[in-house]
Amino acid sequence: MAIVDTSPLGQGDIIRRTSRTDDIWDQVAVIVTADCDIARDKHAGRLSCVPLIPVSSYLAISFLPKRISRIEIAIYEKLLAIMRQNQIALLGPDAVAISPKRAKHWLLSTEPLAICRRLAIPDEQVESFVALADQAKRLTASADQSFDDQVARICESEHALGRGESAKLRTRLSNDIAAHLRDLPGDALFLRHQTSDGSDTGYIAYLRIIREIRDERVAIKASQMSYEITHERWARLSPPYIYALTQRLGNVFSAIGLPEEYEASRDECGSLLIGNTDAS
Incomplete structure (x- = not known):
């Protein structure tokens, strides 16, 4: 396990499955349940998490x-x-x-x-x-x-x-990918994680999918590992990234679109407020 401290699970903790799965949406996740809800047991023992998928997998999909x-x-x-x-x-x-x-x-x-x-x-x-x-x-x-x-x-x-030529085409594609990652849609956040072996891995937090995991099934230390454990704490986001992720998550679900009829009605109302001022 990457994190060896025994502090309670909290918002921004990154967890991963202890068993192998080919489902990229169910391998690694970040906890988004608020710390105060966990501390006061308002989450009913269920942690809300958003999936983290490898950047390469995200690009291959989107x-x-x-x-x-x-x-x-x-x-x-x-x-x-x-x-x-x-x-x-x-x-x-x-x-x-x-x-x-x-x-x-x-x-x-x-x-x-x-x-x-x-x-x-x-x-x-x-x-x-x-x-x-x-x-x-x-x-x-x-x-x-x-x-x-x-x-x-x-x-x-x-x-x-x-x-x-192939080399130039690969460079062009690489530049386009970098530009895309700089301008991701609002439901995606790029995160970079350095693994225990020193290698860097990029992930995308995909904010339109929220899953629940029981906190009793997440191990925070090696002595807790058992057949009942499905996930282990792997890493932890630092404060700036926790706040950015939380803000974006709120924005994704707070934006409410209205029908075209509403837009047309609003425009018509604005036009009628002054009326026709043509003296003729």
Whole structure:
């Protein structure tokens, strides 16, 4: 265990599961229950926690898939142009052009060489068409893969589109990721944790998910470890970060949107207060 003191559990304590799980939302969490509620036993023995997920996992869920989608569009548009060009050459200018949806389905369900033969794509275009079609399949499949796989497919695909060399593309993507982390949405807070072996790990506190964990199942010292224990205290946030997290958590759930009808009614009321001053 990273923290060896026996002070009571409190707001800002970071806990982690004692058993292995592949669910990134249920591995590490930070306690957000107020210290005064814990001290006065107002929390009924239940600790409210928000999940901490590795930065790479967060990016693989929230940031990289959007980039993959944009690159996908560019690749499939390029493939579609080649397919339509050869479709016209094969069937004549009056042929009904293949739709983007049908073309994508065909590319994902059929070997590229078979498409080349069906559309009579010239030999000098076959190699580049097949390579681009294979890359499109790998890119589409990467949307549900790991951060490293997504990064690799993004850079490969942009290189295939002629957008630069791999090293420069990785640098550009790295800069974009850094910019995204500087401007996270209000429901996410970046936290950096130095582990006991000295390595740095970045986490995102995701504030839209709140889970309850019974405090009796969280160990704060090694002697408490037993089969009934599900979590252990691992680390603790320092005051500035506890306050920032609490403030953001409140902002996430205090913002209340109102319907468009309300907005229209308000604007109309404002316009009618003065009325029509046209003398004519």
